[in-house]
Amino acid sequence: MDFEEEPEVIIKVNQLFKIFGNDPKRGVEHLRAGRTKQEIFEKTSLIVGLDDVSFEVMKGETFVLMGLSGCGKSTLLRSLNRLIHPTAGEIIIGGRDIVGMNDDEIREFRRDNIGMVFQNFALLPHRSILDNVAFGLEIQGMPLAERHEKSRAALELVGLSGYETSMPDQLSGGMKQRVGLARALAGDAEILLMDEAFSALDPLIRRDMQDELIDLQERLNKTVIFVTHDLDEALKIGNRIALMMDGKIIQVGTAEEILMNPENEYVERFVADVDMTKVLTAKDIMMKADPVIYCKSGPHHAARLMKEFGISSLFVVSQHRILRGIVMLEDVVEAVKHDKKTLEETTIQDIPFVQLDTPISEIIPVIADSRYPLPVLDEDARLKGMIMRSSVLLALARKEPETNDS
Amino acid sequence: MIPKLPIGDLVADLVDWIEFNLGWLLDIITAGFKTVLNGFADILMIIPPLIFIPILAILVYLVSHRNLRLALLSIAGLLLIWNLQLWDLSMMTLALVIASTFIALLIGVPLGILASGNDTFDAVIRVLLDFMQTMPPFVYLIPAVIFFSLGNVPGMIATVIFAMPPAIRLTNLGIRQIPTELIEVADAFGATPRQKLLKVQLPGALPTIMTGVNQCIMLALSMAVIASMIGAAGLGYQVLVGIQRVNIAMGFEAGLAIVILAIILDRVTQSVVR
Ligand SMILES: Nc1ncnc2c1ncn2[C@@H]1O[C@H](COP(=O)(O)OP(=O)(O)O)[C@@H](O)[C@H]1O
Ligand SMILES: [Mg+2]
Numbered sequence: 145m146d147f148e149e150e151p152e153v154i155i156k157v158n159q160l161f162k163i164f165g166n167d168p169k170r171g172v173e174h175l176r177a178g179r180t181k182q183e184i185f186e187k188t189s190l191i192v193g194l195d196d197v198s199f200e201v202m203k204g205e206t207f208v209l210m211g212l213s214g215c216g217k218s219t220l221l222r223s224l225n226r227l228i229h230p231t232a233g234e235i236i237i238g239g240r241d242i243v244g245m246n247d248d249e250i251r252e253f254r255r256d257n258i259g260m261v262f263q264n265f266a267l268l269p270h271r272s273i274l275d276n277v278a279f280g281l282e283i284q285g286m287p288l289a290e291r292h293e294k295s296r297a298a299l300e301l302v303g304l305s306g307y308e309t310s311m312p313d314q315l316s317g318g319m320k321q322r323v324g325l326a327r328a329l330a331g332d333a334e335i336l337l338m339d340e341a342f343s344a345l346d347p348l349i350r351r352d353m354q355d356e357l358i359d360l361q362e363r364l365n366k367t368v369i370f371v372t373h374d375l376d377e378a379l380k381i382g383n384r385i386a387l388m389m390d391g392k393i394i395q396v397g398t399a400e401e402i403l404m405n406p407e408n409e410y411v412e413r414f415v416a417d418v419d420m421t422k423v424l425t426a427k428d429i430m431m432k433a434d435p436v437i438y439c440k441s442g443p444h445h446a447a448r449l450m451k452e453f454g455i456s457s458l459f460v461v462s463q464h465r466i467l468r469g470i471v472m473l474e475d476v477v478e479a480v481k482h483d484k485k486t487l488e489e490t491t492i493q494d495i496p497f498v499q500l501d502t503p504i505s506e507i508i509p510v511i512a513d514s515r516y517p518l519p520v521l522d523e524d525a526r527l528k529g530m531i532m533r534s535s536v537l538l539a540l541a542r543k544e545p546e547t548n549d550s
Numbered sequence: 551m552i553p554k555l556p557i558g559d560l561v562a563d564l565v566d567w568i569e570f571n572l573g574w575l576l577d578i579i580t581a582g583f584k585t586v587l588n589g590f591a592d593i594l595m596i597i598p599p600l601i602f603i604p605i606l607a608i609l610v611y612l613v614s615h616r617n618l619r620l621a622l623l624s625i626a627g628l629l630l631i632w633n634l635q636l637w638d639l640s641m642m643t644l645a646l647v648i649a650s651t652f653i654a655l656l657i658g659v660p661l662g663i664l665a666s667g668n669d670t671f672d673a674v675i676r677v678l679l680d681f682m683q684t685m686p687p688f689v690y691l692i693p694a695v696i697f698f699s700l701g702n703v704p705g706m707i708a709t710v711i712f713a714m715p716p717a718i719r720l721t722n723l724g725i726r727q728i729p730t731e732l733i734e735v736a737d738a739f740g741a742t743p744r745q746k747l748l749k750v751q752l753p754g755a756l757p758t759i760m761t762g763v764n765q766c767i768m769l770a771l772s773m774a775v776i777a778s779m780i781g782a783a784g785l786g787y788q789v790l791v792g793i794q795r796v797n798i799a800m801g802f803e804a805g806l807a808i809v810i811l812a813i814i815l816d817r818v819t820q821s822v823v824r
Contacts, residue, residue, distance in 0.1 A: 227737055255740030266731035270753045280739040282749070331739075 154334070154367050155201040155224065160233030162193035162219050162391075168231045181390045193219035194230070195391035203334075206361055206368040208382030210375060216391040217371040221339050224369060225258045226250050237335070255284050259328030263340040265320040267312040273299070273323055274308035280331040291330075298330040299323075301360065318349035322356075329364070336368045343372065354381055375414060379403075379423050387411055400428055420540055421505035426498045429507075429539040430520045430529030436461045439468045442486060443479035446471055459519055460491045465527045469493040470516050497521050500528060504536060511536060565696050576697055583703045586653060591645035599632045610814070614821035623817075627810040636785065636807045643784030644811060646702065646774040650709035651767050658714040658766070659759065662721025663747065672722065679715045687712055687776055695780050705774065705782025713770040720762030724755025764819035771812055785811075 163171030171190040174183075181192040194216050201207045209217045222228040224235060226242055235242040238257065245253060259280070267276045274295050275282075281291035299305055302322040312320060321341060328336055342350045358381055361368065372378050378385050379399040386396045387410075395407040403423060406412040436459045437446050446458055456473040469491040479490045496510050497519045511518050511533055518531040569576070597605070603625055611621040631640050665672040690708040698704035728751060736746040752759075778786030785804045792801025 225738055227734060251740040251742060253740070254738060258738070260735075260738040262731050262735065264729075264731055266729070266735045268732060268735070268750060268753070270756070279735070279749070283736075283739050283741045283745055337738075 151202040151205075153200045154203040154238060155369075156234075156236040157200070157220075157224075158198050158234035158236070160194050160197040160220075160223060160235065161231045162216075162223060162228060163190050163231045164193055165190035172232050192216075192391045193228070194223065194233075197233070197391070197393050199386055199393055199396055201367060201369065203367055204365040205383045206357075206370060206381055208378040208385045209369065209371045209388060210378040210382075210385055211373065211388035211394075213373055215388040217373070217388055218339055219391070220388070221337050221369060221371050224335075224337060225254050225260065255280070255331070257333050258335045258337060259331055259333040261321070261324045261328045261336065261338040261341040263344055265312075265317070265324045265344070267320055267323055267327075269312055271312075272308065273304070273310050273312065273315070276312065276323055277326045277330050279327055284331065295326070295330050298326040301329060302326045302356070316349075317345050318353060321345060321353060325357075325360075329360075329366075334367055336366045338368060339371045340373070341370070342377065343374070350377075357381055375418060376422075379418070387414065399423055421508065422503050424504045424539055425500065426502045426504075426507060426520045426531060427500040427529070429504065429535050430531050431535055433459055433517075433519065433527050433530040436465065436527065437471070437487070438462070439487060439491070443476050443484050443490060446476045446487060446490075447480050450476065457517060459517075459527055459530070460487060461527055464524075466525050467497065467519055467521060467527045470495050470519075472516075492516070495519070498531070499523075504539065507531060508536060568697070579707075580698060580703050583649075583653070583706050587645060587649040587702055587706060590649045590652075591642060594641040594645050594648075595638060599628070599637050603628045603632070610818055614818060617821055620817050620821060624814050627814055631807045631810055634803050634807060636788070636804060639783075639785050639788055639804070640807050640811060643771075643774055643786065643808070646706060646709065646777075646782060646784055647767060647770045647811075647815070650706050650713060650770045650774065651763070653706070654710045654714040654766055654770065655717050655763065657710075658717025658762075659721045661714075662718045662759075662762075663725065663751075665718065665722040666725035666751075675718065679719060682711075682715055687773055690773070691777065691780050694777075700781035702782050704780050705777030708777050708780070709770050709773040709782075712773040713766045716762045716765035716769065717759075720758050720765070721755065724758030724762075725751045727758065728754040760819070760822055764816065767815050767819055768812070771808070771815060775808055 161172045161175065163169075165171065165188070168190060171184055171188065171192060174188065174190075175192065175195050179187075181195065184190055184192055197216075197220060209220055211217055219228055223230050224237070224242070226235075226245070230243055233243065237253075240253070242250070242253065267273075268279065271279070274292060277295035277298050278291040281294060286294075296305070296308065299308065302325050304319060304322050304326065307315065307319070307323075312323070315323065321344075324341070328338075342353045345353060354377060357368075357370075360366075370378075370381060382399065384396060384398055385402055387394045387402065387407075389410055395402055395411050397405075400423075402411060403415050403418060403420070406415055435449050435453060437449060439460050439462050450456065450458060450473055458471050458476075460468040460471055462468055471487055471490050472492065475490045475492075476487075479487070484490065495516050496514045498507055498510060498521070500520060500522055502520075507518065511531060519527055520529040520531060522528050594602075606628065607621045607625045610624045611618065614620050631637060661675065665675050690712050691704075694704035694708040694711075698707055732750055732754060733746070736750045741749065774782060774784065775786035775789065778784065778790045785808050788804035789801050789808070792798070792804060
């Protein structure tokens with residue numbers, strides 16, 4: 145995802161409340177008066193679904209709603225397309241207020257702007273795969289040929305070409321959810337709502353689907369709101385995560401922000417068993433790789449830089465910081481003695497490196513085997529930073545669950 | 551001694567009043583039922599048996615997902631009916647059954663749809679249906695005769711009312727059984743109530759509705775036979791005459807034809823469901 149440009153807010157939720165039960169407005173009063181969900185239920189038998197929820201989602205972002213079962217994730221997600229009608233508050237999507245829309249307006253809004261993927265796939269059993277994918281387009285009133293064409297394209301996107309005429313009960317769970325995904329994508333909606341979309345799948349297939357979603361996101365750049373109760377899933381696919389409890393959002397932030405600075409004990413306990421080596425990646429723990437030396441420079445220059453910065457190695461780069469290799473202090477001293485003009489012979493090429501998004505778990509074995517600092521490269525082999533053995537240890541030491549009172 | 555209560559007289563007065571004030575409505579209903587019945591009867595009776603039987607066999611074969619045994623069974627049964635010289639009477643009974651079922655579905659399925667979407671209406675109609683189903687079929691003949699006198703139309707009226715409950719119940723049940731997630735799909739993609747009904751609810755409820763159609767047809771057949779007592783034509787009348795004259799041969803043959811029709815109708819509608 146590219147956040148260099150000004151991010152555009154596409155969904156803005158403002159002080160949203162949802163109370164289930166008769167005369168729900170009084171529930172809002174109770175909440176404003178500071179009573180808890182439990183107290184309100186005992187006193188009035190009203191159920192608090194959402195309690196003063198506010199947040200923003202940026203265009204193109206994968207925003208995860210996470211929390212224990214019953215904390216209000218589905219209620220919040222379903223409020224966004226008004227399958228659930230909020231009791232109070234504002235939802236502004238693409239500049240339009242959703243809460244105040246009448247039935248016709250909300251239907252039209254759903255048709256054009258929002259795709260939804262369901263936990264149990266929710267394919268229509270009497271329809272072929274192609275007609276399932278075409279469902280939303282059919283509702284829009286698109287002619288048959290056109291909607292079939294679009295649906296074929298959507299099926300191809302999720303890797304299910306060739307299954308057009310199959311029936312839903314002939315497909316495995318993972319395939320069914322791909323169809324569900326294709327159905328949500330076929331209409332070209334800007335926003336995708338996914339409620340525990342992968343929770344019903346086997347762990348391995350689930351991981352595949354997560355990868356697939358990340359992959360699709362890189363190509364399509366939809367705005368995805370993804371509900372899950374699984375922290376690992378949230379950390380893996382979310383650009384930002386909102387942690388919920390008792391209908392409230394406790395903390396919003398990137399995976400790192402939530403892991404490194406849990407807002408309170410609840411969040412802390414939630415993230416306590418996370419395997420940090422899988423969550424943190426090279427870009428989270430790398431240091432600046434400065435200075436570097438240009439490959440056409442000579443050994444004298446290298447020696448001076450090393451002396452000045454007190455370091456024993458230097459990365460060698462060409463234009464645009466494309467990594468060429470590394471030079472070590474001993475070799476540079478040798479080269480100076482022999483009065484070499486370039487670093488060409490001195491440079492050690494083909495050193496191990498990692499990518500920006502390589503997780504620590506994969507960095508550890510690489511760095512353990514290497515005698516050099518580990519360069520971190522982007523897709524174009526440009527040097528972005530470096531990792532020393534000490535930086536790995538430091539990162540892991542920074543966040544250890546201090547207390548384990550479970 | 552308490553004097554005899556004048557219930558009978560009161561009802562007679564009420565009927566008089568209805569006939570006087572709502573006679574036009576009864577006439578419309580009569581005309582409508584006659585039209586439907588004659589439509590089906592004409593089609594069934596005009597086609598000669600030797601053409602009708604193979605056509606029907608092919609139809610049975612196709613709708614029963616290529617059940618050859620069922621098709622052959624139908625041919626044998628219908629040939630037997632023809633041989634017993636009960637063809638016209640059988641077609642009359644069949645016309646009564648089909649016409650009554652048609653009307654029962656025409657009213658029952660929409661009522662079922664209504665009940666599936668409205669809990670109050672559902673509760674009301676449920677009580678009514680429970681009450682109706684506790685009554686013996688015989689009882690349905692009385693109001694039919696009162697308002698429509700004797701003949702095919704009152705027979706059909708009784709048949710329609712008697713056969714309708716499963717159509718209502720199973721349509722209602724079928725729609726309510728659809729998983730909420732599927733309803734949410736329709737809503738989430740912006741379907742109108744009508745689109746939701748036609749594209750999600752009715753197709754999803756179809757297997758259950760077809761079970762209702764099967765029950766509806768079987769009830770219609772049994773009532774169409776009983777309705778011979780108020781002058782409905784067909785095999786039932788033949789059985790009735792056979793009983794009255796203690797003509798065992800006549801009664802038995804007509805009874806056999808009814809059984810054959812029942813088996814064919816039941817098997818065919820059941821295999822459509824599957
Ligand atoms: N239709 C409803 N009627 C009453 N209470 C509801 C309804 N839907 C959800 N709730 C309650 O609202 C709370 C949040 O539910 P939900 O959003 O489904 O949680 P989650 O998706 O996080 O598991 C729960 O306490 C649940 O019991
Ligand atoms: Mg949920």
